[in-house]
Amino acid sequence: MTPAARLSAAIDVLADIAARRRPAPDALKDWGLAHRFAGSGDRAAIAGLVYDSLRRKASAAHLMADDAPRAVVLGMLRLARGLDLAAIETLFDGGRFSPAPLTPAERAALEDETLASAPHVAGDFPEWLDASLARVFGEERAEEGRALADRAPLDLRVNTLKASRDKVLASLAHLGAEPTPWSPAGVRIFVAADAKSPPVQSEPAFLKGLIEIQDEGSQLAALLAGAKPGEQVIDLCAGGGGKTLALAAAMENHGQIFATDLDIRRLAPIHARLERAGVRNVQVRTPRKGADVLADLSGRADLVLIDAPCTGIGTWRRNPDAKWRVRPGALAERVTQQATVLDRAVGLVKPGGRIVYVTCSLLAEENADQISGFLARHPGFAVVPPADVAGALGDRAEEFLAASRQSAEGLLMTPRRTGTDGFFVAMLRRE
Template sequence: MSGGDNGRPAGKGGQAPSRTPHGRRPRNGGWNGNQPKTDAPKRKAVTPRELALNILVKVAESGAYSNIQLNRSLQESGLSRQDAGLATELVYGTISRQATLDHWLSKFVSKGLHKLDKWVHQLLRMSAYQLLFLDRIPTHAAVNEAVAIAKRRGHTGISGMVNGVLRSMDRSRGELVLSAIQEKTPVATIALRHSYPEWLVARWVAAYGAETAEAICAAGNEQPHASIRVNTLLADREERLRQLQDSGLHAEPSAIAPSGIVVSGGGNLADTDSFRQGLWSLQDESSMLVAEVVAPKAGMKVLDCCAAPGGKSSHMAELMDGKGKVWANDLHAHKRELITTQTERLKLRNVEAVVGDAMALSERFAAESMDAVLLDAPCSGFGVIRRKPEIKWTKTEGDISEIAALQRQLLHRVSGLVRPGGTLVYSTCTMEKEENERQIEGFLKEHPEFRLDADWPDAILSNLRDAGVIGDDFDGQLQLLPQHFGSDGFYIARMVKAH
């Protein structure tokens, strides 16, 4: 249940297939996710900024997931693709940068940000984001629309205050630059400069050092690129690559995933005949590595313990040449349809979607009955912050300890299903060592029948070595950081069970 597959709820990353007309790649959600077109007749007139503001207020007040709210609101709005792209950028950018924006706004709001109505605070954040981070948005457009919204929602006093604050910020924009932010400690500087909670930055500085931690934070504020996974049962990557390029898209082979292609300028790739025909799936490049590391062969019996929406299960089925069996399990019954929809689209006949608690899989399946088991574990999800920026502000340090305890139990329960000589792969979409390296270290101490296995596919190892991500000491576990390839932060460990 970690990130990387299109359409996931919290903790499961999606895709953002192309650039908006405003020069920024849109993030997961909205017109560029696996959603219907949004250029249907409007139900009611709404501007992209009004729609974005409504979502920002709802996320702030109720803790709603931004991608789900955005998808729902855009489907109902009737906005053009251009305006939908702007609304998408405003939602994700404002949430991502909110701490930095508040730092700058506080210099111009004399009575204090905490005294503002929530909608006014969000309006100022959203408008400041346009002024300071979106170069292609004219100042007059950002300010005038903010004032108009303030007049419609409030009174003359509020609109006057909004106008004054934004125009003062615009006059001072030369001073409002990230490099000018210098706090008393490296942790505080990184946190404020890149808009992260200090406790999270402190963990990353302790784990990776200040320079790498800052690079992680900076990468988490970038827009994710679009990547597709070719269904190799129907064609090879080179054939699909030529087709995409011939259609006028900018497409290039993934630098890390053997079946991946990075695409830009493609609009809604989920709304294409090729997608509907099962020729490809939308999936993050890091996520694509997981099935490749499992390396299932035709005829094998494979269990994906936390499978929804089915991206990794379907990828393993493709790698097995459609032969053998993949059981795709998920806790929630309503997610079974996500798995079956995906496997049917891909014309896969060797995947069975099942519903159940992963803790109880040993009651459904016989001990040592699986050739390979994948535990794509529930995790803190910090590797997909670019796609779900609100988790910066909603997760706590206590959440990490709680989820690590759950991961530990899951590993113990499902490991007994692996046959002697079989494979156990553990993956997360986070950079937290408590959930990753230390989790596996503890598991191996408790289960000496397992050992790490560095026998990964040669193509993947070559790509990782060429990029300097792994060295000669590679032992079978990998921590991908978002700055490595511009893909999601991911951890993967491959283990084998003794004969």
């Protein structure tokens, strides 16, 4: 496919997403099935155009004074890809499989150098979230939003039960792998805007269980929980098991981790991942209707990790279409779920034990407010100061604290400040 034909395809996919209000991966998959002549490189390039358009949807629509798919793609080429008017006109030439030529209005819009001043436009996030983001970031919310609109690198976690980071870096040198700045087990691969992610799941290092795909922020959240060999740990919202695996490595396969989740479907992948990683200290407690599968663990846990259900705002770099699908009702629902799971953890943790609450959200409603509400309901707990929590990072702790945002309730990582996905981490100790 020519570059112009790829642009036409991206416009069609965006129109499908808008018309049917469906996730971008589903629309891209259906397009690929209907256009089997497109090679893997073509499909990757089209996906890159679609995701970049969704990342910059608000600012692109503002530039073009139009939020139609064609207009958003045009604005994205100017704002995100940095193409000048002449380069864009070459692509939009009206030829076979190419988009129609630019109109005079489109040409004038693309020549306009005026940048949007409204924070939600400059930061490319939904306007209804502006007040919530202003609570956290104030006048910096547009800058934080722009960082969330960049493409994320591919982060991997080295499984230290099987390999060292140096060994993995050597095995992935052909992919340009390098150490992550904060996580001692992190490896990062940068991917160009128009390139497809490397097939790391076909690499020998992955097949042998030496690495897992995991953002550095997620790695740090597990590391900051401070799980130690010999402890009794409950991963209350284990999902696919990413943080469970990281906890097992930190515990050197000693002690016991009980992994569960309210959604049996989310828990399904954990079994194969545990086997591949060589993890031996995890019991998976599969939920059963009408049964408390953790009843025998009451008051026994040194650590209860809550990777809470949330709006996922901190992962917008990887899921740019999600930010345009999230609604106020979803936020309210997540807040209720978070309070419920926090209260559930209380009966599991022993005196002197700790609850570590994690979200991939940047909103105070899901983070600081949840911790404040929990402390009001459960006065027998106290927040462990973020400076103490960061001690798990050793000699990088002080620098990490300077980069992250700290509050009385916990610490916050953001793409702009720490180069990770957005994560909030709070530790609560039972007195």
